[in-house]
Amino acid sequence: MSQDEQTTMVREDRYDAQRIETKWFERWQQDPSLYAAEPNSTKPKYYVLEMLPYPSGALHMGHVRNYAIGDALARFMWMNGYNVLHPMGWDSFGLPAENAAIANNTPPREWTLRNIANMRAQMKRLGFGYDWSREVTTCLPEYYRWNQWFFLKLYEKGLAYRKKSRVNWCPKCCTVLANEQVVNGRCWRHEDTLVEQRELEQWFLRITQYAEELLRDLDRLPDWPEKVRTMQRNWIGRSEGTLVDFKLDGATDSPDSKITVFTTRIDTIYGATSVQLAPQHPLVARLTRNNDPLRAQVEQLIAEQRKAKEVGDIGAIEKHGVNTHHFALNPYNGERVPIWVANYILMDYGTGAIMSVPAHDERDYEFARKYSLPIRIVIVPRTVDPEETSVEPTLPFTTMEGTLVNSGPFTGLDCEEAIKKMSEHAEKKGFGKATTTYRLKDWGISRQRYWGTPIPMLYCEKDGIVPVPEKDLPVILPDNVDITLTGGSPLGRVPEFVNATCPKCGGPARRETDTMDTFVDSSWYFYRYTDPHNDQAPFDSKTVGYWFPIDQYIGGVEHAILHLIYSRFWTKFMRDMGLVKNDEPVERLFTQGMIIKGGAKMSKSLGNIVSPDEMIARYGADSTRMYTLFATSPDRELDWQDEGVEGIQRFLGKVYRFVEGNACPQDQDWHKAVPAHLTGSARRLQRKFHQTIKRVSDDFQGRWHFNTCISAVMELVNDATRRALGSVPTQNPVTGDPARGDEIPLALLADVQRNIVLLLAPFAPHIAHELWEMLGEEGSLLRAPWPTYDPALAKEDEIEIPVQINGKLRGLIVVPVDSAKEVIQDGALANEKVKAAITGKQIVKLIVVPGKLVNIVVR
Numbered sequence: 036m037s038q039d040e041q042t043t044m045v046r047e048d049r050y051d052a053q054r055i056e057t058k059w060f061e062r063w064q065q066d067p068s069l070y071a072a073e074p075n076s077t078k079p080k081y082y083v084l085e086m087l088p089y090p091s092g093a094l095h096m097g098h099v100r101n102y103a104i105g106d107a108l109a110r111f112m113w114m115n116g117y118n119v120l121h122p123m124g125w126d127s128f129g130l131p132a133e134n135a136a137i138a139n140n141t142p143p144r145e146w147t148l149r150n151i152a153n154m155r156a157q158m159k160r161l162g163f164g165y166d167w168s169r170e171v172t173t174c175l176p177e178y179y180r181w182n183q184w185f186f187l188k189l190y191e192k193g194l195a196y197r198k199k200s201r202v203n204w205c206p207k208c209c210t211v212l213a214n215e216q217v218v219n220g221r222c223w224r225h226e227d228t229l230v231e232q233r234e235l236e237q238w239f240l241r242i243t244q245y246a247e248e249l250l251r252d253l254d255r256l257p258d259w260p261e262k263v264r265t266m267q268r269n270w271i272g273r274s275e276g277t278l279v280d281f282k283l284d285g286a287t288d289s290p291d292s293k294i295t296v297f298t299t300r301i302d303t304i305y306g307a308t309s310v311q312l313a314p315q316h317p318l319v320a321r322l323t324r325n326n327d328p329l330r331a332q333v334e335q336l337i338a339e340q341r342k343a344k345e346v347g348d349i350g351a352i353e354k355h356g357v358n359t360h361h362f363a364l365n366p367y368n369g370e371r372v373p374i375w376v377a378n379y380i381l382m383d384y385g386t387g388a389i390m391s392v393p394a395h396d397e398r399d400y401e402f403a404r405k406y407s408l409p410i411r412i413v414i415v416p417r418t419v420d421p422e423e424t425s426v427e428p429t430l431p432f433t434t435m436e437g438t439l440v441n442s443g444p445f446t447g448l449d450c451e452e453a454i455k456k457m458s459e460h461a462e463k464k465g466f467g468k469a470t471t472t473y474r475l476k477d478w479g480i481s482r483q484r485y486w487g488t489p490i491p492m493l494y495c496e497k498d499g500i501v502p503v504p505e506k507d508l509p510v511i512l513p514d515n516v517d518i519t520l521t522g523g524s525p526l527g528r529v530p531e532f533v534n535a536t537c538p539k540c541g542g543p544a545r546r547e548t549d550t551m552d553t554f555v556d557s558s559w560y561f562y563r564y565t566d567p568h569n570d571q572a573p574f575d576s577k578t579v580g581y582w583f584p585i586d587q588y589i590g591g592v593e594h595a596i597l598h599l600i601y602s603r604f605w606t607k608f609m610r611d612m613g614l615v616k617n618d619e620p621v622e623r624l625f626t627q628g629m630i631i632k633g634g635a636k637m638s639k640s641l642g643n644i645v646s647p648d649e650m651i652a653r654y655g656a657d658s659t660r661m662y663t664l665f666a667t668s669p670d671r672e673l674d675w676q677d678e679g680v681e682g683i684q685r686f687l688g689k690v691y692r693f694v695e696g697n698a699c700p701q702d703q704d705w706h707k708a709v710p711a712h713l714t715g716s717a718r719r720l721q722r723k724f725h726q727t728i729k730r731v732s733d734d735f736q737g738r739w740h741f742n743t744c745i746s747a748v749m750e751l752v753n754d755a756t757r758r759a760l761g762s763v764p765t766q767n768p769v770t771g772d773p774a775r776g777d778e779i780p781l782a783l784l785a786d787v788q789r790n791i792v793l794l795l796a797p798f799a800p801h802i803a804h805e806l807w808e809m810l811g812e813e814g815s816l817l818r819a820p821w822p823t824y825d826p827a828l829a830k831e832d833e834i835e836i837p838v839q840i841n842g843k844l845r846g847l848i849v850v851p852v853d854s855a856k857e858v859i860q861d862g863a864l865a866n867e868k869v870k871a872a873i874t875g876k877q878i879v880k881l882i883v884v885p886g887k888l889v890n891i892v893v894r
């Protein structure tokens with residue numbers, strides 16, 4: 036900085052967040068390449084990413100917390116010499132835009148783009164260091180054309196297909212929901228709305244083809260939260276078992292005359308005393324056709340099941356069932372077993388039918404006792420003596436540690452072996468086979484809504500389903516569509532859109548009017564950031580090869596199964612296409628905790644929403660974002676306290692005054708090297724600041740407990756301020772005069788100040804930049820090297836111990852670290868101030884807590 040600039044620089048002695056933040060906001064605006072990743076860099080790369088927001092109109096505090104974590108990390112990595120990619124974008128298709136558009140009578144595009152502008156401005160005001168040249172907006176054709184392109188590729192590979200199916204339908208959204216979007220039987224967006232079932236022709240993505248790999252590779256993600264991996268494991272829900280066909284008694288041989296059950300315990304099948312169907316099982320309608328009372332009972336079971344789903348715990352349902360008085364045949368021994376319908380059997384799990392083995396299954400046992408069904412033991416505890424057969428198990432006996440009895444040719448086998456042999460037998464005889472089932476279902480992506488990516492498919496009377504040729508992409512989502520009418524896809528009411536020409540025969544064709552689930556958009560958006568303006572391909576593979584996998588992804592745990600499974604699937608599909616080389620998109624995942632207020636989730640209805648704009652206006656952006664990091668560790672729930680933000684503002688004010696009041700970069704001593712061997716107060720300050728650097732650096736690379744590292748910086752600031760102002764009385768115990776700041780060499784003070792600013796830079800960038808300039812430092816703080824510490828200087832060699840007399844602090848003694856009790860005691864009694872305070876009195880008690888405190892009680 037030139038001399039001229041220095042004299043004109045405003046140096047106010049008060050910390051004025053608004054002035055400083057406005058100044059730096061404007062300066063940063065002028066340099067759009069400030070946060071840009073470097074092309075052809077030789078530096079190591081670091082891709083840090085926060086989940087992109089839905090542009091609802093304004094940031095909420097949860098966003099601020101999420102981005103404050105990511106931004107602190109990005110700045111830390113910049114300062115550590117990495118080539119950092121830190122982009123931001125908008126997950127901008129989806130229902131809320133459509134609903135808001137209806138409510139506000141504004142077209143979704145206009146509403147969305149306006150919200151994006153607002154939120155982008157808020158992010159800039161908060162000082163987040165994003166490379167805006169890479170901004171991705173999923174509702175724009177330059178992005179969603181690649182959704183369509185991927186869809187065509189999926190279709191080519193047989194991974195996108197159309198089928199009629201029972202789907203989840205939210206009557207409020209007027210659209211289909213994925214299984215992942217149904218929470219406790221209700222819409223994920225409408226907690227008060229029960230999801231209905233409808234039969235519709237739908238497009239599906241064959242995610243189940245990757246089920247095994249999605250499950251297996253969870254073990255290769257050690258830096259993901261265990262909680263998230265467990266949720267994904269459960270969602271994929273792999274189970275090994277056997278499919279077995281029970282023929283209907285008296286029926287002819289046709290595919291619909293048998294009940295296929297799935298069981299994990301085929302070894303118990305000789306103990307099956309009934310077959311049980313889900314109330315929604317297709318066969319139930321047939322069995323109840325001429326039996327009105329029975330049908331009414333089944334309806335009752337359906338109602339009970341729905342009710343249990345609403346409450347959320349189908350496992351806890353009170354088990355009811357009805358006997359159809361029809362029979363099925365056990366294929367192993369030809370035994371007739373009754374067919375029941377039960378309310379706890381779910382159609383969307385397994386095959387919707389089970390064999391009931393009361394002796395060896397908890398649920399079946401409970402059910403059989405209730406309805407007095409026979410209970411037959413076919414497994415007994417394994418015994419050492421094979422002659423001893425009288426061991427009666429306690430029922431239900433469900434472990435695998437057993438031997439088969441009453442099981443025809445399989446009697447005498449161990450459970451494990453029996454499962455293998457009996458599955459093989461079923462396969463040989465053609466009535467069953469060993470199989471692996473997954474809870475994970477194919478991903479239904481059709482949505483009967485307007486604001487989404489049009490599915491690039493055509494229907495020709497002659498040629499059937501015809502994909503839109505690649506060269507005709509994008510299929511543009513038309514504007515000016517009446518979205519207020521309900522029933523059917525809004526696009527179906529736009530003839531210019533619907534009516535098309537078949538690319539195969541040139542005849543008339545009808546366009547698909549459903550749009551894609553918005554989770555398609557977010558499944559691959561982070562690849563686009565690496566090459567956002569490519570109009571020949573979704574991205575350049577080589578560029579993706581450089582940046583991927585994402586080194587650190589940060590977002591809410593609510594995305595543990597939807598977004599984070601879909602995007603893993605998408606990556607594996609792209610890898611199989613040869614587009615990317617990585618098997619997984621994200622190396623390290625961090626899920627931050629929620630922000631609540633007054634013990635409750637922030638919501639409009641509770642009136643406890645804290646607006647970031649208001650906090651910025653009151654305390655400044657630095658205090659607001661720093662508070663979200665300081666209040667608790669970032670993985671935990673944060674209960675918002677305005678006083679906490681105020682506390683941070685006070686702290687930043689203290690830092691400001693400390694630097695402003697002590698910085699004298701014009702003084703030549705300021706620029707000298709710190710003397711090699713410091714003693715006394717100077718040495719203690721030096722030690723503390725090396726320790727603080729170590730602590731903050733370690734935490735960034737380890738636990739991310741930013742709250743504790745910010746506390747460490749606070750302590751350092753307090754300590755430095757005290758010493759610089761000479762408020763530490765140890766230096767002259769005889770006269771009691773406070774030591775002066777000049778005890779601290781100016782070069783050390785400069786070093787401490789410079790390092791405090793560097794340590795604050797990731798958390799409070801505006802004030803850090805301001806102070807950096809005030810210290811006369813040249814060059815961008817953003818890329819200033821992160822401070823290093825000297826382990827020898829950080830080592831504790833002597834410590835201060837306070838001495839209390841009758842509970843009052845009377846002095847501080849300095850002793851070597853690890854001093855014995857006697858040494859500390861002698862030191863305390865030799866201290867001039869202590870001596871003065873106890874003269875003429877009797878010591879009744881003297882307690883020494885080594886390393887901590889001396890407590891003297893006198894009378």
Ligand SMILES: [Zn+2]
Binds near residue numbers: 208222
């Ligand atoms: Zn809904």
Ligand SMILES: [Zn+2]
Binds near residue numbers: 499544
């Ligand atoms: Zn045709």
